[in-house]
Amino acid sequence: MSAATYPFAENTYTLYSYAGCPFAQRTLRALEVAKVPHEVVEIDLANKPSWYHLVNPQLKVPALRTPSGDILIESLVTSEYVAEEFPDSQLLPSSSVERAQLRLFVEIFSSQIIPNIYGTLRAATAEEQEKKKQALLQGIREVSRELERQWERSSGKGGPLWYGDRFSLAEVDTVSFVNQLVGPEHYRGFKVPDTDEFKAFHRWFNEASKRPEYKKFSQDSQTIINNVQKFVA
Ligand SMILES: N[C@@H](CCC(=O)N[C@@H](CS)C(=O)NCC(=O)O)C(=O)O
Numbered sequence: 001m002s003a004a005t006y007p008f009a010e011n012t013y014t015l016y017s018y019a020g021c022p023f024a025q026r027t028l029r030a031l032e033v034a035k036v037p038h039e040v041v042e043i044d045l046a047n048k049p050s051w052y053h054l055v056n057p058q059l060k061v062p063a064l065r066t067p068s069g070d071i072l073i074e075s076l077v078t079s080e081y082v083a084e085e086f087p088d089s090q091l092l093p094s095s096s097v098e099r100a101q102l103r104l105f106v107e108i109f110s111s112q113i114i115p116n117i118y119g120t121l122r123a124a125t126a127e128e129q130e131k132k133k134q135a136l137l138q139g140i141r142e143v144s145r146e147l148e149r150q151w152e153r154s155s156g157k158g159g160p161l162w163y164g165d166r167f168s169l170a171e172v173d174t175v176s177f178v179n180q181l182v183g184p185e186h187y188r189g190f191k192v193p194d195t196d197e198f199k200a201f202h203r204w205f206n207e208a209s210k211r212p213e214y215k216k217f218s219q220d221s222q223t224i225i226n227n228v229q230k231f232v233a
Pocket residue numbers: 018020021022023024045059060061062073074075076
């Protein structure tokens with residue numbers, strides 16, 4: 001391979017990924033639900049191949065190469081691309097209002113839960129850790145409320161997933177980070193209480209985590225504990 005090229009699969013999708021990355025798991029799950037043939041190139045993040053900047057100048061995973069050679073980056077962008085390119089997957093609904101409601105759910109989850117998972121681990125003092133744990137819990141509370149609202153809409157079908165029985169982009173874009181809660185649990189004693197305000201969250205994840213789309217890419221607790229150790233202050 002010359003210096004100006006990089007490995008990719010001919011005539012199919014190529015996903016540059018890392019199995020332990022919850023962002024990459026979004027794209028892996030989107031491709032799985034939509035049954036899109038693809039090949040995975042596993043990137044060793046601790047020792048990135050010299051050609052990887054040709055795929056993603058930001059040097060992050062995931063990156064998705066289409067069969068025609070376009071390279072898409074950013075996990076929310078790639079999962080939404082898969083949903084739009086393969087509408088039969090029903091990852092996204094056809095109604096624009098329902099799509100907007102799903103995007104709001106993913107936005108609340110992404111802005112209020114994800115940074116606080118890692119913030120909880122990075123926080124050095126007991127006071128800062130407590131602050132981040134409360135912020136994380138508040139994010140989960142908001143997500144739980146959003147689920148309750150959705151289940152009252154006709155498209156929510158009363159749960160237990162965002163669209164009733166269907167594993168959609170709402171789950172694809174979020175469940176890998178619920179898996180990551182093992183980190184704050186292990187290192188910071190974080191726990192989502194079994195109280196009414198978190199009931200919808202527990203019901204939703206309890207169902208999502210039984211699905212093959214979840215299990216295929218989920219990580220066992222010890223692997224996550226080892227992976228997130230680098231964030232722990
Ligand atoms: N905003 C990006 C975040 C992706 C990201 O942070 N990926 C991590 C792995 S989980 C990465 O590639 N980090 C580069 C590194 O570790 O050097 C996305 O959603 O795709």
